[in-house]
Amino acid sequence: MKKQDMMYGIYAVESLLTQAPERVLDLWLLQGREDDRLKKIVSLANNTGVTVQRAAKKTLEDKAQSGQHQGVVARVKPAKALTENDLDVLLKKTDKPFLLILDGVTDPHNLGACLRNADAAGVHGIIIPKDNSVTVTSTVSKVACGAAEIVPVFQVTNLARTMRHIQQVGVWIIGTAGEADSDLYQADLKGSLAIAMGAEGKGLRRLTREACDSLVSIPMAGQVSSLNVSVATGVCLFEAVRQR
Ligand SMILES: C[S@@+](CC[C@H](N)C(=O)[O-])C[C@H]1O[C@@H](n2cnc3c(N)ncnc32)[C@H](O)[C@@H]1O
Numbered sequence: 001m002k003k004q005d006m007m008y009g010i011y012a013v014e015s016l017l018t019q020a021p022e023r024v025l026d027l028w029l030l031q032g033r034e035d036d037r038l039k040k041i042v043s044l045a046n047n048t049g050v051t052v053q054r055a056a057k058k059t060l061e062d063k064a065q066s067g068q069h070q071g072v073v074a075r076v077k078p079a080k081a082l083t084e085n086d087l088d089v090l091l092k093k094t095d096k097p098f099l100l101i102l103d104g105v106t107d108p109h110n111l112g113a114c115l116r117n118a119d120a121a122g123v124h125g126i127i128i129p130k131d132n133s134v135t136v137t138s139t140v141s142k143v144a145c146g147a148a149e150i151v152p153v154f155q156v157t158n159l160a161r162t163m164r165h166i167q168q169v170g171v172w173i174i175g176t177a178g179e180a181d182s183d184l185y186q187a188d189l190k191g192s193l194a195i196a197m198g199a200e201g202k203g204l205r206r207l208t209r210e211a212c213d214s215l216v217s218i219p220m221a222g223q224v225s226s227l228n229v230s231v232a233t234g235v236c237l238f239e240a241v242r243q244r
Pocket residue numbers: 176177178179196197198199200201202203204216217218219220225226227228229230232233
């Protein structure tokens with residue numbers, strides 16, 4: 001297991017300093033940059049006892065291994081990996097859970113965008129399989145703009161088994177697939193709900209698809225066969241928000 005990670009980007013680091021400052025081991029800000037957005041980071045760091053170090057642009061690029069750091073890089077303790085047990089705790093304390101299942105999303109930009117959508121839609125947690133899925137990396141955190149530090153991500157060993165388990169505690173699972181006959185806008189999304197999205201190339205795996213209570217499609221007017229998974233996630237989550 002990794003002992004530390006790098007995190008970068010203003011929103012991601014701001015969210016980390018707000019949600020879990022104890023995870024920050026080092027914080028570097030761009031030398032000479034003093035605008036309001038960085039001042040907020042300095043103030044959060046001061047309030048939480050994190051020392052601010054100044055560094056040159058090249059140093060920040062090397063630490064982040066990216067030019068997308070926006071003048072802020074942090075060395076952090078990795079977040080505790082959440083498992084099936086943590087999901088159970090969440091389900092017990094949550095009235096009308098609203099969950100997102102991502103069945104093997106591999107592109108960090110897509111997972112980051114899904115996290116951002118999920119936070120905006122008020123999703124209580126995201127379930128991903130342990131294998132064949134991207135986890136929350138520094139790129140995911142950056143793209144998620146702070147949502148990766150807020151929305152819990154549960155990594156489960158056997159996704160189909162976890163789906164059956166959450167069904168037993170009353171969660172209705174709606175899978176999404178372009179070829180499904182039922183339409184998203186006819187589905188009832190008001191109760192305890194999990195929406196399952198497929199991977200970029202293959203869509204939902206057979207066992208995941210079979211474990212869903214129903215399958216819906218988002219009506220498409222054009223010629224392309226599918227939406228990007230993060231876009232489809234946003235459409236589905238916000239239809240649920242509209243109904244709830
Ligand atoms: C890029 S698509 C995968 C396409 C894949 N070739 C397939 O056959 O499903 C990734 C995921 O986004 C969701 N998605 C994309 N377009 C959709 C649509 N029109 N209706 C429902 N879900 C859609 C589904 O969850 C899908 O598995």
